[in-house]
Amino acid sequence: MVEHRTELHRLLAEALIAHLGVVVGGHPVVLPVAFAVDLDGPDQDGTLYVHGSVAAGWLRSAADATVCVTVTELDGLVAARSAFHHSMNYRSAVVIGTARIVEDPDERRHALGLTVDHMIPGRDATLREPTRKELAATAVLAVPLHEASMKSRGEGPVDDQEDIDAGVWGGVIPLRRTAGDPIPAEDASGPVPADVVRRAASL
């Protein structure tokens, strides 16, 4: 279980987006969201934060309801010797819990800063403080990391012996995410900041 939590925390640190599942009007809606994690957050076993516009319909459906936040990194395509054994290498965390709307101003500010730093570590400290208007326009949801399951596959094809004996090729196409050089906005001036350079180099 310790190993499981370590893998979970590593995946959550590496991944950039999550897929949030909410029941809206009786049926599931799954949306891509930015997220952040505070392992020392106020919820059991740590807090996963997502945020959105206060105008977003899914936020109203999520408040105080059970939601599912799934984070997946795809690591490879597994070309087996049969259609049946084709697979993918991946790491995926499924977090299920009651979504709490964060009301406390300090926790909201903290969660939004973590979200910026999750994208680009260190960047939040280089930016001006959010205005009251900006904070009022943003809703923050907290989900406990307590009920989290982790699944992964990270190996070559697992084939039937007769297919191997038949000489069919099997293997893996490894996949990863890479970043290009940062592209300054047309109206940007000055050098690319160190945090952005570091982030691009780390991806």
Add this chain to the structure above:
Amino acid sequence: MVEHRTELHRLLAEALIAHLGVVVGGHPVVLPVAFAVDLDGPDQDGTLYVHGSVAAGWLRSAADATVCVTVTELDGLVAARSAFHHSMNYRSAVVIGTARIVEDPDERRHALGLTVDHMIPGRDATLREPTRKELAATAVLAVPLHEASMKSRGEGPVDDQEDIDAGVWGGVIPLRRTAGDPIPAEDASGPVPADVVRRAASL
């Protein structure tokens, strides 16, 4: 709308995994799945196929129920001049529909072949036929592509003028998926097949 469908079809052709949302016992569960698309499939505006083990619990919950299949490609991190305007560049399709369990043997075989070819185009034709046992162990779900919404962001930061005037840097870290050279299984022999080489080069 034609443009929208073209973008949708392009995203579905490029993406490798989907996130399937199902309501299980009243709450949402979101799982990463392989998928395939048949634009000429039997469902309205085409068919999206996902498959799984017949033993999987979520499959029973999905049958004849409304499900949500979301496909997202992340294209960049948008470093704005304020925390509030930080964003991501992405393309995302949200498909909502009633999941039909595919019973027809020909359609099942067709869907599984499409799924292999979605991973590695051309590979299915190089493999032996699935056995009856393999087909019996695999459930195939079909979701109509009719109710599909597409969202995307693909530009630089959109900032407040005073933050631009303050000289803060803004820009984008572009992201993409890349493939490494195919890694043969330890018990593989012979050259890497042309379809696998082509696929790795295309990613």
